[in-house]
Amino acid sequence: MSQVYSVAVVVGSLRKDSYNRKVARALGELAPSSLALKIVEIGDLPLYNEDVEANAPEAWKRFRDEIRRSDAVLFVTPEYNRSVPGGLKNAIDVGSRPYGQSAWSGKPAAVVSVSPGAIGGFGANHAVRQALVFLDMPCMQMPEAYLGGAASLFEDSGKLNDKTRPFLQAFIDKFAAWVKLNRAV
Numbered sequence: 001m002s003q004v005y006s007v008a009v010v011v012g013s014l015r016k017d018s019y020n021r022k023v024a025r026a027l028g029e030l031a032p033s034s035l036a037l038k039i040v041e042i043g044d045l046p047l048y049n050e051d052v053e054a055n056a057p058e059a060w061k062r063f064r065d066e067i068r069r070s071d072a073v074l075f076v077t078p079e080y081n082r083s084v085p086g087g088l089k090n091a092i093d094v095g096s097r098p099y100g101q102s103a104w105s106g107k108p109a110a111v112v113s114v115s116p117g118a119i120g121g122f123g124a125n126h127a128v129r130q131a132l133v134f135l136d137m138p139c140m141q142m143p144e145a146y147l148g149g150a151a152s153l154f155e156d157s158g159k160l161n162d163k164t165r166p167f168l169q170a171f172i173d174k175f176a177a178w179v180k181l182n183r184a185v
């Protein structure tokens, strides 16, 4: 049987009707059989505080374990004030500690940003990429995924529209190749 890589999907929005969560779910459905996508929740993570590291909150441990068990990570995020939403930055920080035991190290990654605005969350997308450099996560460069006009990505039925589906299909297929390449080294 061929290898199946587990992908932790970290969604930067906590909103129930989040466009980003919908896109994350759609990517899970489009993913080829070599990838198994699972959303890893971040909404219950207490704010990072180094003082409590010795007695780390259960939610931090659960999150770190889920990231450690995954082969790759896919970030799907909105843009808040031209940068990363605080909840997502907190999750990135929680996963990166204790010092020297980062859960993220070496895991291949990609970033998708989704916004109702025209710029498609470009600022958040690149702010995440900036952190991935320091976290030593090889991040897929192309295709870039800045999805603007979020309300029009889906039809009334909830299905991706005919323009967005092939784009996301190409994106997740390329990511599957990226994961395979980077897990092999």
Ligand SMILES: Cc1cc2nc3c(=O)[nH]c(=O)nc-3n(C[C@H](O)[C@H](O)[C@H](O)COP(=O)(O)O)c2cc1C
Pocket (backbone or CB within 6 Å): 013, 014, 015, 017, 018, 019, 020, 021, 078, 079, 080, 081, 082, 083, 114, 115, 116, 117, 118, 119, 120, 121, 150
């Ligand atoms: C605090 C805050 C700041 C925001 N800043 C931006 C921004 O800088 N750029 C942008 O395109 N949208 C911005 N938005 C709008 C979000 O893109 C919009 O709420 C979007 O639907 C959030 O993604 P979600 O649907 O996945 O929750 C902001 C929203 C909030 C709540």
